[in-house]
Amino acid sequence: GAVVSQHPSWVICKSGTSVKIECRSLDFQATTMFWYRQFPKQSLMLMATSNEGSKATYEQGVEKDKFLINHASLTLSTLTVTSAHPEDSSFYICSAEQGQETQYFGPGTRLLVL
Amino acid sequence: EDQVTQSPEALRLQEGESSSLNCSYTVSGLRGLFWYRQDPGKGPEFLFTLYSAGEEKEKERLKATLTKKESFLHITAPKPEDSATYLCAVPPRAGGTSYGKLTFGQGTILTVHP
Numbered sequence: 001g002a003v004v005s006q007h008p009s010w011v012i013c014k015s016g017t018s019v020k021i022e023c024r025s026l027d028f029q030a031t032t033m034f035w036y037r038q039f040p041k042q043s044l045m046l047m048a049t050s051n052e053g054s055k056a057t058y059e060q061g062v063e064k065d066k067f068l069i070n071h072a073s074l075t076l077s078t079l080t081v082t083s084a085h086p087e088d089s090s091f092y093i094c095s096a097e098q099g100q101e102t103q104y105f106g107p108g109t110r111l112l113v114l
Numbered sequence: 115e116d117q118v119t120q121s122p123e124a125l126r127l128q129e130g131e132s133s134s135l136n137c138s139y140t141v142s143g144l145r146g147l148f149w150y151r152q153d154p155g156k157g158p159e160f161l162f163t164l165y166s167a168g169e170e171k172e173k174e175r176l177k178a179t180l181t182k183k184e185s186f187l188h189i190t191a192p193k194p195e196d197s198a199t200y201l202c203a204v205p206p207r208a209g210g211t212s213y214g215k216l217t218f219g220q221g222t223i224l225t226v227h228p
Contacts, residue, residue: 108157110155
């Protein structure tokens with residue numbers, strides 16, 4: 001099956017700093033990628049849809065200035081958490097859509113903000 | 115509004131004890147139904163896509179079926195390594211180049227005891 005990677009797999013940062021998470025589709029091109037957030041024992045919550053070469057579409061309640069998304073190529077999307085605070089600590093998961101159909105998910109990035 | 119409901123919330127099985135997980139959906143114009151497996155601390159792993167009522171797909175000990183109102187994930191002679199959270203999801207009805215925002219069920223936590 002299609003493979004999606006994320007880097008880093010986990011990150012610890014100080015409050016106020018910015019953190020960048022990369023999402024790559026390794027063996028296919030993805031026009032559309034998605035960023036999710038997952039809290040413990042809860043389902044995935046879509047944060048934004050990222051389209052290559054255009055601005056991301058954010059879900060209601062998600063601050064676009066805080067969660068910056070860039071989809072510069074057909075295989076790479078990045079999520080930057082700006083001025084991170086402890087409440088931003090979470091498990092962030094990206095997915096990439098193959099052939100305008102199935103979404104394949106990355107392994108996730110665990111963020112801890114101290 | 116699309117709705118996806120999974121049952122049971124949790125299922126405990128003995129190794130070798132076959133069972134089924136249920137995913138009921140309320141979607142106008144189903145474009146597809148996805149099954150994923152998620153292990154703790156990892157992103158969802160794609161299992162199956164079903165497109166139309168009557169369709170069945172198999173992978174090792176898993177078989178997914180689809181009717182007009184629900185999907186079942188049958189697990190035959192499960193092993194402890196099948197323990198995970200199983201998620202089903204449906205894309206929105208609206209057409210377009212992307213399947214877009216998936217509506218997820220809350221998942222079924224499967225535990226298989228040796």
